[in-house]
Amino acid sequence: MKQYQTDAIRNIAAVAHADVGKTSLIEAMLYHAGAIHKMGSVNEGDTVSDYDPDEVERKTTLAVTPCVAEWKDHKLNLLDTPGYEDFYGEVESALRVVEGALVLIDGERGVEGGTEKVWALVKKYETPCAIVVNRMDGEQAESQKALATVEEILETTALPLNLPIGGGQAFEGVVDLLTMRALTYGADGKTVTEGDIPDDLAGLAEEAREALVEAAAESDEELLDKYFEDGELSDAEVARGLKTGIREGLIVPALHVAAEKGVGVSAVLDFITACLPSPADVPVKAAVNGEETEIEADADGPLAAFVYKTIFDPYAGRLSLFRVYSGSLGVENVQNTTRAASERVGKVAHRQGGQDVDASVIVAGDFGAVAKLADTATGDTLARAEAPIHLPPVEFPRPAxxxxxxxxxxxxxxxxxxxxxxxxxxxxxxxxxxxxxxxxxxxxxxxxxxxxxxxxxxxxxxxxxxxxxLPKIAYRETITKTVKEVDYTHRKQTGGAGQYAKVVITMEPTARGDGYEFVDKIFGGAIDQQFRPSVDKGVKQAMAEGVIAGYPMVDFRVTLVDGKTHPVDSKDIAFQTAGRGAFREAAAKAGAVLLEPIMSVNILVPEEMMGDVIGDMNGRRGRVMGMEQVGRRQVIQATVPLAEMSRYQTDLKSMTSARGSYTMELSHYEAVPGDVQEKIVAMNEAEEE
Ligand SMILES: Nc1nc2c(ncn2[C@@H]2O[C@H](COP(=O)(O)OP(=O)(O)OP(=O)(O)O)[C@@H](O)[C@H]2O)c(=O)[nH]1
Ligand SMILES: [Mg+2]
Missing domain, CATH: 3.30.70.870 (Elongation Factor G (Translational Gtpase), domain 3)
Incomplete structure (x- = not known):
């Protein structure tokens, strides 16, 4: 592959709800651009991107995968991503390293649960993007309806950059509103014929073109002045205004395709090269020796490469997929600035799906792969020791x-x-x-x-x-009452040496989270100094198994107040035994209860689903602590026992048609209600039998 300069590179991620056609669209782009000679299909399991055997078997993308197309003297790095939200960590990796995103929606279904979620990520990374309406060949596909869901749910006005020609099976092309020409696509999915706009679309096209020109003008003051004066802009000026507006997030254009048939695909390729920013347009944040700075995508600058994905092959070992932000990476020794480790780069390559494509050097802005790095993981920066640039890691979603x-x-x-x-x-x-x-x-x-x-x-x-x-719940036990001066004597007289120890302890509850405390309050020599820690040891042994259902006991204090030593038979082991016995006796009288882990959860749901989600939380013994409006969604903050949350992921999904999401972390421990405790005790007894 020819060596491309930084400004001729475009890095794009395709993101969407599951099954909308990301992999098919990338395959069609590769085919259209001539990177492959036969268009594969997800159903046949022969696409470039879904090359992994698990992806082929399931007909779905499971990991971020780089593909490459050359189009009109540009190099397009196209990152395919999974659509199932269980794999959105991969979407996060992809968006972290691109300057543009294609957000696909289905021509019939419009915005779906997954679209909202990937949209939130696109917003988080402030990625310039376009909506690509796919499956325009669907019988019910309708551009205006699909784009209305973008307006309504994503609260974004998508500005058509082209209009579909024909609907359903008859979808055969698009009207390009930049050139005001009709593009129709041949049955081979590759031939494009340019012609006049069909009469029935002329009026609509004029209107849409007007909106496009206005939006382009509004993105750039100079253009706006000119537009007011002349009442028009040249095609080049419109393109310039669009590029600015898209980069700044003011404009989200919309394009129409039927990926599987290749209809509209060249328009997407053209759009990427003409309207999305190059790496040279977007400086990135970095740190050098702890000082924050911005770095430019300069191939002659200091090296900064970022590992966005690691793949393990049982035979070939570790493969690190990276993007260069500054400088160039070839065969050399580099410094992993995240781990302060030096690494040897033996060979670099471009990647086309699962295949290496030879390269001698990867320049700023471009993507590559390197095998067999020793200590480098996803999120690490490769730089040079003399210019230790560090790029911020990917913020992955936390497991719930x-x-x-x-x-x-x-x-x-x-x-x-x-x-x-x-x-x-x-x-x-x-x-x-x-x-x-x-x-x-x-x-x-x-x-x-x-x-x-x-x-x-x-x-x-x-x-x-x-x-x-299902994981076992880490229940704990504690006491609720103070019991004073419980005495316990351990005496053993068999054959040879005897054992004797008497202890008197007081046991009292302490604050939640305080754990266990042992206090020695023996005055005088009732128990020899050397044996007092033995009592503590004995308590620790016994508390590990609690007194209700075998769970560790926490949040209590044992005070050793009195006891007795035998001149011959007292020994360490005897006092340990007495400590255990005294603990069990005291705990049995101290109102022992089970404690359970209580989680703090944040649930993000569309407003209209709030009632159902709160009702469900109540059913799980949850307590709603607060609510916060975020756009047209609500974040419900609640605390809820972990024991009630083991299937929440699936339940929330079905309750909200996959539109809800949640995060969860341990908050504290709380006493289990009596009836629940009885069930747990009964269950544990049954298990032991
Ligand atoms: N009718 C029609 N079907 C399409 C089109 N594009 C993709 N498909 C089909 O839709 C299904 C999903 O396509 P994929 O390309 O795997 O979609 P994806 O978004 O990559 O899916 P995930 O990786 O699972 O999220 C496949 O059966 C494709 O053949 C299209 O333009 N028209
Ligand atoms: Mg896919």
Missing amino acids: YSRAVFPEREGDDDRLSTALSRLAEEDPTLHVTRNNETDQTLLEGLGDQHLTMALAKAKRKFNANARLD
């Missing part, structure tokens, strides 16, 4: 869905844990943690599909078979 994970076969723990840690490196939204209280390994992610996929990958790539289960 958790399951216990077990090896399918006995003895497979090591294999599974290696597989999971590799997968977590490939996908930073997948966390593997250990819960010491429940003694379970937890796999946490963004949803059930996410974890199911992780298991499938563990099996295919690392030959590690695993299964998931």
Whole structure:
């Protein structure tokens, strides 16, 4: 592939609700631009982007994938992304490293739940974007209706840059409002014929062109003056105004396509090269030695490359996909400034889906891949030691869905844990943690599909078979009453040496979160100094198993007030035993209760669904703490027992047609209501039998 200068590069991510046609559109663009000679299809499993066996099997994109097309002396880096929200960590990676986004919507369905979510990400990254209305060949597809949902739900006016010619199966092309010419596409999905605007669209086209020219003028003061004076702008001026307006987020244009048939695809390619910013147009924030600065995409500047994705191949090892922000990256030694580690770059390549395309050097603004870096992970910056630039990492969504994970076969723990840690490196939204209280390994992610996929990958790539289960809840126990001076004597007289220890303890509840405290209040020598820590040790042993249902006891104080030592038979072990016994006796009288983890959740839902979501929260023993309006959505803040949230991800999805989302973190522990406690105790007893 020819070497392109920074200003001839365009970096674009395709984002959308699931199944809208991102992969098909990218495939069509590659085909139209001549990067591939046969157009693949998602259904046949032979697209460039969905190359991974799991993607082929499921006919869906699971990871951000770079593709390359050359179009009119420009290099287009096209990032395909998943549409299922369990994989939106990948969308986040993609938007972090591009200057433009194509937000696809379906010509029949318009904006959907996933569209709202990727739209929020596009806003977060302030990515210049266009709406691409796909499947204009659908029988019910209607541009105006689809764009009305953009207005209504995304609260954005999409400005048509072209108009569809023909509807349903007869959709054959578009009227380009910049040139006021009709483009019709041949059945081969590639041939484009330019002609006059069909009569029935002439009026509509005039109107839409007017709106476009006005919007272009309003983006640029100089153009606005000229427009007021002359009442018109040249095509080049309109394009310039549009480019400015799009870059500044003032204009969101709309284009129409039928990706699978290739209709309208050249117009998208033209739009990307003409109207979306190049890397040279957009300086980025960075830090050098802790000082914030902005860096320009200058191929001769100091090196700054950002790793946006890591792929693990069981044979080839680690592959790091990166984007260069400044300087150029070739075969050389570099510094990973995130980890203060030096790395050897042995070879760089462009990527076309899963294939390497040879390159000698990757210049500022361009994308590349490097294999076998030793210490580099997603989100790291590669730079040079003498100019240690550091780029901010990707802010990945935090997992809100958790399951216990077990090896399918006995003895497979090591294999599974290696597989999971590799997968977590490939996908930073997948966390593997250990819960010491429940003694379970937890796999946490963004949803059930996410974890199911992780298991499938563990099996295919690392030959590690695993299964998931609902995680155990880390209940705890505590006491509610003070019991004074409980005495306990341990005495053992068998054969040889005897054991003797007497302790008197007082046990009292402390504040939530205070844990356990041991106080030695022995005056004089009732218990020898050396044996008092033994009592503490004994209490610690017993408290690990509580007195109600085997959960650790917390938030109490034991005060050792009195006791007795035997001159011969008293020893460490005897006082430990007495400590355990005294604890059990005291705790049994101290009104022990179960505590459960209470989560703090933030639920984002469209206003009209608030009632249902709150009602459901109440059913889960949740407490709504507050509400906050965000645009036309509401953030509901609530606290709710973790035990009620194990299926919330799926439930919220079905309750809100995938429009709601939530985050969750541990808030505190609270006593379990009596009836719930009875159930938990009964369940644990049943389990032990
Ligand atoms: N009729 C019609 N079908 C299309 C068009 N574009 C894509 N499809 C079909 O829609 C389905 C989904 O297409 P994909 O390209 O996989 O959509 P996606 O957005 O990449 O899907 P995910 O990766 O799962 O989010 C496939 O069956 C395609 O064949 C189109 O323009 N018209
Ligand atoms: Mg896809």
